[in-house]
Amino acid sequence: MNNTQIVDESPVTLFGPIAIPGKQEPVSKTAQTCTDPEVLREKPVLEIEHFDLWYGTTQALFDVTMPIPSGKVTALIGPSGCGKSTLIRSVNRLNDLIDGVRYAGDMRLNGDTIYSPRVDVIELRKRMGMVFQKSNPFPMSIYENVIYSLRIDGENRKNVLDETVERCLKSAALWDEAKDRLDESALELSGGQQQRLCIARAIAADPEVLLMDEPCSALDPIATAKVEELIFSLRGEYTVLIVTHNMQQAARVSDFTAFMYLGRLLEYGPTKTLFVNPSLKQTEDYMTGRFG
C-alpha cells in the first residue's frame, strides 16, 4: 500500500476536502491486522478484498478488506466523507452510475465475484437489497412499491405478489399501518413509514445481503427507534450492512462494527469490543466524540 499518496493529495471525497486538525500521519495498520479475529471466525456472506476506488483522480477507498458475516448486523462508522457510503454503494455497484469511477480489488457475494466485466450487474443487484439515506418510495401504490423487484422480473401471479407484500410489510413492521391502504400512493405515508416501506421493498426479493446507507438520518427519534427495532429484528434472517453516523445506533443494532477513516478501514471487530475497548486511539477519539 502506498502510504505517501495521502500526504501528497488532500483527502478529498465526494463532499469536498475535510479539515483535519493537526498534521496527517501515515496510517501504519494494514487491513489484516485491523480486523478482530472474532470477525474472521464467522461465515462471511460478502467478502471485500483489497478494494480501492477512485473518483476521477481522487482516491476514495484504500485497500479495504472486510468480510461481512452471515446473518449479522455489521455497522460502518466513521466521520463524514470517510468512504462508508462509497464502500456500501460499491457492493451493489451503484457507483458504476457515476462517471469517472475506477476501482481495483474485488468483492465476492457468497463466492461469486462482483467486480468482473463478465458479471451481469442487474442480476447481481437482484441478490441484494438497499435502503437509502433519504427514503425513496417510487411514485406508485404501496403495494406496487413492495413488489417492484418482483414486477421487473415479470412476476404477475397475484397470490405470489399478495403473499410477498404481506410478508415484507410484516417484516418491516408496516403491515398494521398499511394493510388497509395498499392501493394508496406510497408518497402519502409519513417519513418513517416511507423508510420502512423502502426496507420492505429491499427485502422483497430475499436479498443475500441488505445494504443500509444511513437509513435513519432523515427520521425523527420515534421513527428512528422503530426502524432500529426493525433492523434488530432482521438479524439472523438477513445479513445487514449498515452505514451510520450515530454511534449509539451502531451500538444498539449491530453485532460487528467497522471504523473507517479517510478511505481506510481502521478497526473492525465485535461492537462491544470496539466500543468498550478500541485498540486504536482514533477509534476511541471518534467514539467519544472528540472529532468527527
Place this chain on the structure above:
Amino acid sequence: MSVETGFLFSGPRVEMPPSEILPVADASAVRNSRKRKGPRSTQLAARGEPYVWLMGSGLAIATLMILGLLFLVFYNGISTFWPKRIVEFTLIDGAKILGEVIRSERYQVSPSELAGMSAESRIRITASGGWSRRYLVRTGNYDLYGDDFKWVVESQIAGRALPLNVWLIERMEWGRAVGRLQKLTRDNIPLTRNSDEFYRIFSEVHGVAIDSKKKIARLQDKIGALNYALENSRLAVRKASLKYGDESTQHKAVAEAAAREESRLTKDFERLQAEIASIRSEDGRFRAYVFDAAGTLIPERPSSPVTPMLVSQIVRAYPANTLTLLKRIQVYLSRWVEFLTTEPREANTEGGVLPAIFGTFMMTLIMSLVVAPFGIIAALYLREYARQGTLVSAVRIAVNNLAGVPSIVFGVFGLGFFCYVIGGRLDMLFFPEKLPAPTFGTGGILWASLTLALLTVPVVIVATEEALAAVPRSMREGSYACGASKWQTIWRIVLPRATPGIMTGIILAMARGAGEVAPLMLTGVVKLAPELPFDSHFPFFHLNRSFMHLGFHIFDVGFQSRNSEAGKPMVFTTTLLLIALVALLNIVAIRLRSRLIKRFKVAHF
C-alpha cells in the same frame, strides 16, 4: 487548559492552544460593532423594495396587456350577434337610410365637403376646428346598393327614428336585407293584412320553409352518396385497366358492371333531383314583399325581373325595433347556434364555422398524437442514453434553434417534403387510378398536422428533458438497487414521475400549434372545405382531405373577403372561439396533469 491535538494519529503529539483546534466565535466583537453605529434602519436598496415594485409593475403591465386583448376580443366577440335596433336616418336632402349603427367617430371635414354644406352647419363645424361626427350604418341590401355600409355625416342628418315595421332579414345569399315588410303571400294571395300578425304568420311560414330546407339537405346528402358510389365504380374501372390492360376480360367485366351501376345510380339521381325540384317549387309559392328605405322592392335576386324574395331564401328575420327582450335573446342564441353548428355561407362572412372548429380540433389532436411520442423519445435518448458531450450539446442547440425558425419555412418544408415527396410516392403506390388527381400528393390534414408537429417538437423535447432531469437521483438509484435495468427504471420510475412535466410541454405545443396559421396555408388549409375530414364513408377519417382552420378563417374573413367590414364582427367571434378552443384543450390537459401531480405529490419532507 491544554488539549492533545495529535489525537488523530499515533505520531508525536504537539501542544496547541485551544483556539487553533476549534475556532471560537468572538461574540462580543460583533456586538460591539453593532453598538457603535447606534440605531439605524436598513437601506431601501438592501431591503429590495424598489425591485419588488419593478417586478410588480412588470407583471402588472403584462397582465394588463393580456387582459386588454382578451377583453377586446371577448367584448366584440360576445356582442356581435346581439340584434341591434334599426335606425332610420332622414337626411337634409330628403334621402332615407335604414340600418344598424355599427360605430361612430369624429373626423376632420375636408374643405370641399365643407363648401357643400349649409351655412349653419358650416359655422358649427368651423367653430369646432373642422371636426364633425359620422356614423357607420350597416344598411344591408348589398344587391341594391353594391355595399353593406354607409357613412352618415352628422351635419347631413335631419331626423332620426326607430320605425316599427322594419325587419332585418338574413338571406342565404346577398347578405342581410333591411326594409319594411309589407306582405307575405302564398301564390300571390296575401296571408295577412294586419302588420301586427306578421311575426306570428312569418314564423309559421318560415318554419315550413326551414323543414323543407332540411329535407332538401337530406336529399342532397343522398346525392352526395350516389356521386361517391359513381366515382368509386369509375375508379374501379380505371384500376382494372391499369392492372390488366384495356383489352383484358377482367377490365371488360368491371367496365360492364360499372355501366350497369352507373345507369342504376343515374336513375336514382334523377329521382332525387325531381324530388328536390318539387320541394323547391312548393317553396316558391311563399314570398315576402320587403321594401327598402327608398321604397324599392328587395328582389329575389338582382338580375331577375323584379320578383319578391322567397321565404325559403330567408335564414332568419325579425322586426328589429319591436322585438321583446326575450325574443332578442332568442335571436342572439340562435345566431350562436348557427355559428357553431353550420357551414359558412357568403364567402365565409355569414353562417357558421363548424368545419373550421372541427378542422382545428382534429388537426391539433393529430399533431399532439404525433408530437408527443416523437418529442418524448428524442428527449429520452438525449437525456438518458446519449453520452453527454459536444455532439449532444450541438443537437440540443439545434433543437432549440428549430423553435426560432419562421413558421412559414416549416410550411414550405411540409409542402415540399410531406405533400410532394412522401404524398407523391404514396399516390403512385396506392392510388394510381386517381392520378393525375392527387390523393395524398397535395395539402391535407395529415401533412398539416405533421408539419405542425415538426414545428412544435422542440417545445416537447425541451420540456421533457427538463422533466427527466428533475426526477430525483434517489429514485433512479432505488430502482437500480432493486435490480431494474436502465430501461425498466426509465419505463417504470422516470417516465411516470416526469409525466406532469412532459404534459406541460405537450400543452405548450398544443397551444402553439392550434394558433399557428402560416405553415397551414401551404400544407392543406383552404378557404372553404366542402367535406369534413371525417364522414360516414369508410375509412371514416380522411386524412388526405384539405380542411378549414379557425386561424386561417380569421385571416380569410378579415382580410381576404369582398366585404371585410361585414366580416369584421365574425373575425372577433372566430378569434373568441379559437381562444376558447385552445383554452378548452389546455384545461383538459392541465386537469389531466394536476391529477398526475396529485399522484406524485410527496406528503412529507
